Amino acid sequence: MALPSSLKGGTGMELALLIDFGSTYTKVTVVDVVSAEVVATAKGLTTVETGILEGLEQALEEIKPHFAGDLPQFQHRLACSSAAGGLRMVAIGLVKELTAEAARQAALGAGARVLGVYAHRLTAAEVAQIDANCPDIILLAGGTDGGNSDTILYNARMLAGARCGNTIIVAGNKSVAPEVRDILAQSGKDVRLTENVLPELNKLNVEPARETIRRTFLEKIVEAKGLRQAAKYIQGVLMPTPAAVLQAAELLAKGTPEEPGWGELVIVDIGGATTDVHSLAAGHPSRSGVTFKGLPEPFAKRTVEGDLGMRVSALSLLETVGAKQLASYAGVTEEEVISYVRMAHDHVALLPSDHNQRRIDTAMARLAVDLAMERHAGTLETAWTPMGAMYIQHGKDLTQVPYLIGTGGVIVHHPNAKEILQGALFKQEQPTVLRPQNPRMMLDKEYILAAVGLLAEVNATAALRLAKKYIAKI
CATH class of the missing domain: 3.40.50.2300 (Response regulator)
Known part of the structure; x- marks a missing residue:
């Protein structure tokens, strides 16, 4: 990764070290705030049991070559965490x-x-x-x-x-x-x-x-999760990782006084333990003749599906979706699906090693996205009255949301991220589930959203520019 001009010249440098202690990996992102550019990224395996610093130290070692072998002076050192169960x-x-x-x-x-x-x-x-x-x-x-x-x-x-x-x-x-x-x-x-x-x-x-x-x-x-060990590296563990992602999503949707946002959007975050959906949208009925029922929906809404994770919750995903459906999508046998899912659960750092394993991993991600969006989106109910049929909306109508963003390790590193993200789209066979119909599909290609949410704490406009720069159209 090329260094931003502010680093090459040695002036105007304002570096932020942004750390995400995840359930599987500890991810480190170094950002030049002045140019709103990523300088370096790295990750290490999160080791809550033996000391959470191990993954962080491994990741910091990986970024040293970007700075001639020594860690630079960081003006900002911020962190979020979903480790130890979040x-x-x-x-x-x-x-x-x-x-x-x-x-x-x-x-x-x-x-x-x-x-x-x-x-x-x-x-x-x-x-x-x-x-x-x-x-x-x-x-x-x-x-x-x-x-x-x-x-x-x-x-x-x-x-x-x-x-x-x-x-x-x-x-x-x-x-x-x-x-x-x-x-x-x-x-x-x-x-x-x-x-x-x-x-x-x-x-x-x-x-x-x-x-x-x-x-x-x-x-x-923070104390209960053992994160106090990391105090020498950071100014504070500011928030849980999902809160950082939601803050980034809200920033990207609403913008700042200096920089406009994108407007309404949905983010699907596929993780090792959960699949989260964030919708930044009013969700009002998009067609006439529909009445809303229930609590008003918050503009910034998050749902988390603890049975739809790719590694820690892989067995729950298997049980929820079913080996038959996973095997059918992947084009493999049910025995292969069961064997791979068990292996993924037992080895959280596992990467698929052959074509069939890659297809199973893709099927797991696609169907996790499908079910997570089905649970998050609003629904339409038909009620019959003396005047005829009327339609009642529960939850958010996301059919007209213009942006759908994918994030999470499995989709960020997938050769066909679009295949996975398409699982979130509106289905003709499910016309009452108000999923996005024709959004522009985007990818958090540098896994930057949690870092954006952290950086927003010190410079919201730079954080927004960073998000815009590194979230790309699929």
């Missing part, structure tokens, strides 16, 4: 379709992996399930402001006796939030109060909860 959360609310869903959206938007969503009064079995999952953070919501208070108070008493989930963020009915805090604090829980995620019916307010989750991640979860 940020693991549970969301609790009053009604599944309302406050529980609002809490889930807040957790996902903060970059969390949501282990469970619970509604109404918690049962002893559900508390036991929460204990078994042992989340990093519990987000407790319930009731609009001035509305139902009994349920959130009851759930606070139930959580007070839970063995796990010692950090609880309360984002429910403000009328009883202090009482909820006191109940939990008296049992030794670390309690954080924030604004209600659903202060009024059909009014989402997830940003305060997201910010509280992020601050908690910085204060406590």
